[in-house]
Amino acid sequence: MTIAPGDTLPAATLVKMGAEGPEPVDLAAHAKGKTLVVFAVPGAFTPTCHSAHVPSFIRTKDQFMAKGVDEIVCVSVNDPFVMKAWGDSTGAAEAGITMLGDAESAFTRAVGMEFTAPPAGLISRSRRYAMLVEDGVVTRLHVEESPGTCEISGGEALLAEL
Secondary structure: OOOOOOOEOOOOEEEEEEOOEEEEEEHHHHHOOOEEEEEEEOOOOOHHHHHHHHHHHHHHHHHHHHOOOOEEEEEEOOOHHHHHHHHHHHOHHHHOOEEEEOOOOHHHHHOOOEEEEHHHOEEEEEOOEEEEEEOOEEEEEEEOOOOOOOOOOOHHHHHOOO
16 A cells, blocks of 8 residues: 555665664654655656656755755665765755665555566665654655656745645
C-alpha cells in the first residue's frame, strides 16, 4: 500500500555517511518531534535527479527553513558511498541536505514507492516524490507519474503549499 497523507512513517533503516563511515538512520525515529521534507529519486547521478530534483531543494532550502522545516532529506536506492559522492558533487551536502541511502529498498518498499525499469537499468528503485512530514506523520505528498519528470515533486512545488 502506498503511503498517504495522515500516515505515519514506517520503521525502516537507511544509511548515511558519518565521520567514521556508514551510520544507520531509522527515519521514523529521526522524524519524531521534527518537521522534515523527504524527497526520493530513482537514482543518484541519473539525469533528472541530478539536474532538476536535487537542485530544486538546494534552491529552496532557506525558504523551507524559514517556514519551520528542520531538515531536508534525500532518499535514493543507492549505497551511502554513492549518496555521499552525489551530495558532494551536487552541492547538496554543502547546502545541508541529508543524503540517505536505501540500499536494500526497505524504506521504499515500506512506503509503497518501489518500481522497476529494466530498459534503463533501474531495478527496485524509488518513484520520484516529495513529502512533508510533521512529527513522523505525512502531511503533504507529491508523487510524479513518470520517473523522468520533476514537476510536482520539486522543491518549488512543495514549497508553494506551505
